[in-house]
Amino acid sequence: MADHRYDVIIIGSGAAGLTAALNLADRLKVAVLAKGGISEGSTAYAQGGIAAVLEQGDTFESHIEDTMIAGGGLNDRRTVEFVVENAPKAIERLVDLGVPFTADHGSLHLTREGGHSHRRIVHVDDATGWAVQQALEKAAAAHPNITLVPDMAAIDLVNGRHLHHYSGDGRIRGVYALHRPSGKVALFTARATILATGGAGRVYQFSTAPRGASGDGIAMAWRAGCRVSNMEFNQFHPTCLYNLEVKNFLITEAMRGEGGLLKLPPGVPNGGHRFMPDFDPRAELAPRDVVARAIDHEIKRLGLDYVHLDISHKPAAFIEQHFPTILARLLTLGIDIRTDPIPVVPAMHYTCGGVVIDLDGRTDLPGLYAAGEVTQSGLHGANRLASNSLLECFVFGEAAAKHILASWDDLPDPGEVREWDESRVTDSDEDVVVQHNWREIRRFMWDYVGIVRTTKRLERALHRATLLAQEVQDYYGNYRITSDLIELRNLVEVAGLIVRSAMNRHESRGLHYTLDFPDTLPEAKDTILVP
Numbered sequence: 001m002a003d004h005r006y007d008v009i010i011i012g013s014g015a016a017g018l019t020a021a022l023n024l025a026d027r028l029k030v031a032v033l034a035k036g037g038i039s040e041g042s043t044a045y046a047q048g049g050i051a052a053v054l055e056q057g058d059t060f061e062s063h064i065e066d067t068m069i070a071g072g073g074l075n076d077r078r079t080v081e082f083v084v085e086n087a088p089k090a091i092e093r094l095v096d097l098g099v100p101f102t103a104d105h106g107s108l109h110l111t112r113e114g115g116h117s118h119r120r121i122v123h124v125d126d127a128t129g130w131a132v133q134q135a136l137e138k139a140a141a142a143h144p145n146i147t148l149v150p151d152m153a154a155i156d157l158v159n160g161r162h163l164h165h166y167s168g169d170g171r172i173r174g175v176y177a178l179h180r181p182s183g184k185v186a187l188f189t190a191r192a193t194i195l196a197t198g199g200a201g202r203v204y205q206f207s208t209a210p211r212g213a214s215g216d217g218i219a220m221a222w223r224a225g226c227r228v229s230n231m232e233f234n235q236f237h238p239t240c241l242y243n244l245e246v247k248n249f250l251i252t253e254a255m256r257g258e259g260g261l262l263k264l265p266p267g268v269p270n271g272g273h274r275f276m277p278d279f280d281p282r283a284e285l286a287p288r289d290v291v292a293r294a295i296d297h298e299i300k301r302l303g304l305d306y307v308h309l310d311i312s313h314k315p316a317a318f319i320e321q322h323f324p325t326i327l328a329r330l331l332t333l334g335i336d337i338r339t340d341p342i343p344v345v346p347a348m349h350y351t352c353g354g355v356v357i358d359l360d361g362r363t364d365l366p367g368l369y370a371a372g373e374v375t376q377s378g379l380h381g382a383n384r385l386a387s388n389s390l391l392e393c394f395v396f397g398e399a400a401a402k403h404i405l406a407s408w409d410d411l412p413d414p415g416e417v418r419e420w421d422e423s424r425v426t427d428s429d430e431d432v433v434v435q436h437n438w439r440e441i442r443r444f445m446w447d448y449v450g451i452v453r454t455t456k457r458l459e460r461a462l463h464r465a466t467l468l469a470q471e472v473q474d475y476y477g478n479y480r481i482t483s484d485l486i487e488l489r490n491l492v493e494v495a496g497l498i499v500r501s502a503m504n505r506h507e508s509r510g511l512h513y514t515l516d517f518p519d520t521l522p523e524a525k526d527t528i529l530v531p
């Protein structure tokens with residue numbers, strides 16, 4: 001097995017990974033690994049935009065306050081300041097890279113989203129993530145020092161235990177990864193490794209995240225010895241299209257920002273009623289957790305499948321101009337948003353917790369950095385403010401790169417690493433078990449660890465997660481590794497981390513709401529799991 005040796009290995013080719021790569025590549029040789037295609041992470045799916053203080057009258061202090069309010073006071077103020085203050089520069093760099101942000105009379109057009117007290121969301125119509133991903137990818141592909149490696153699914157981080165001459169120093173030296181087309185395991189070594197693997201949305205049955213969001217980076221870092229924090233805070237996007245064929249189509253927050261109203265569907269008592277003002281004075285512009293809980297409440301109270309999101313009272317030209325992608329997509333499903341309401345349900349959308357990092361993107365382990373949704377940087381606290389997450393990717397992708405460049409001379413060579421143990425050559429004849437287990441995890445997480453929790457439900461979930469973890473470990477130890485098995489092993493790990501974090505929090509705060517502890521404790525504390 002060849003050792004693919006680079007200066008830096010980046011696992012993940014979304015906003016965080018590619019930003020880090022572009023910031024490193026003028027001096028260092030970088031490999032960027034992606035589990036599937038290079039554009040298949042969540043970044044390409046982002047519709048709404050990126051938050052930054054750019055409007056006259058808006059201030060850093062206001063963006064910081066909005067972020068802290070959404071985060072239920074659990075945010076790390078230093079991190080929030082760091083990210084917010086670096087936001088305008090991050091946007092400038094994206095403009096320089098050629099991202100075609102929507103303009104308004106010569107300056108960037110800004111929308112407003114739930115929880116923001118100003119218009120501060122830059123966007124590319126309603127397909128911002130796709131445009132950002134394309135621009136980053138184009139620049140990375142053109143750089144001679146960046147090697148993009150698609151279809152390479154990281155299995156586990158390499159540390160001193162994997163050296164020919166054992167070392168217990170905990171330093172990370174790269175990664176073992178499955179080349180999916182050939183089924184062979186490759187070794188990538190480097191002086192520094194950056195995890196940019198995104199979130200764990202797929203741990204829940206209904207999710208807006210793409211299939212690859214199985215929490216691989218969180219699980220790998222945990223197994224290698226990193227602390228993981230605040231995993232109980234899973235953001236459910238209030239408005240995912242309800243359609244039994246198309247399960248993951250998100251209806252952007254901006255639709256509520258631009259006047260979309262949430263109503264009860266016809267055929268129920270008070271059908272057509274706009275219900276958000278009954279729950280919060282900010283109505284449709286309340287933070288996501290408030291809106292998601294209100295929808296969940298109405299759906300459960302009335303036994304509904306969905307509620308309606310209606311923008312049809314706005315002029316057709318306005319809708320065509322602001323929401324061209326959603327309009328076109330829903331037309332193919334027989335819904336004309338210029339005249340019809342959209343059936344919506346809440347769905348798991350964003351992983352606020354993750355691998356603990358500092359302001360330089362450093363994890364607990366030497367040689368290992370992390371950036372983006374895989375991390376718990378302190379930015380989001382108990383709830384993410386809309387459009388702060390792409391921003392976090394740009395700011396921490398750059399911060400990690402800068403730290404690696406600054407400390408390059410102190411980073412040791414990775415050493416001679418042992419080959420992957422290829423003794424597990426038996427192909428499983430029970431692939432269906434992997435599929436069943438995957439579905440079971442997503443189902444019990446939805447049923448027991450969803451928007452409203454109780455201790456009893458969490459205990460049930462923990463019991464199932466523990467049993468499944470044993471089964472999956474047995475499977476992992478005995479059969480040839482596959483991409484599905486890698487994801488299943490990580491999903492069950494992450495499900496366990498979420499449940500244990502939720503059980504450790506004896507209060508309701510931000511996205512964690514439990515009927516057994518409905519109050520918020522006076523002191524805000526992170527939930528930190530130590531391996």
Ligand SMILES: Cc1cc2nc3c(=O)[nH]c(=O)nc-3n(C[C@H](O)[C@H](O)[C@H](O)COP(=O)(O)OP(=O)(O)OC[C@H]3O[C@@H](n4cnc5c(N)ncnc54)[C@H](O)[C@@H]3O)c2cc1C
Pocket residue numbers: 011012013014015016017033034035036037038040041042043044045046047048049050051128129152153154155196197198199208209210212216217250349350371372373374386387388389390391393
């Ligand atoms: C539908 C949707 C809409 C959103 N809208 C917005 C928005 O408007 N504004 C906003 O700020 N945020 C939004 N978000 C959130 C935001 O898109 C994500 O938080 C952000 O893109 C995460 O970027 P990332 O670089 O951390 O990870 P991703 O973009 O998810 O990339 C992860 C990368 O890691 C790779 N990877 C994962 N596991 C492995 C492995 N085992 N081996 C190798 N590679 C691996 C994947 O292949 C991928 O390349 C949205 C999210 C979704 C799902």
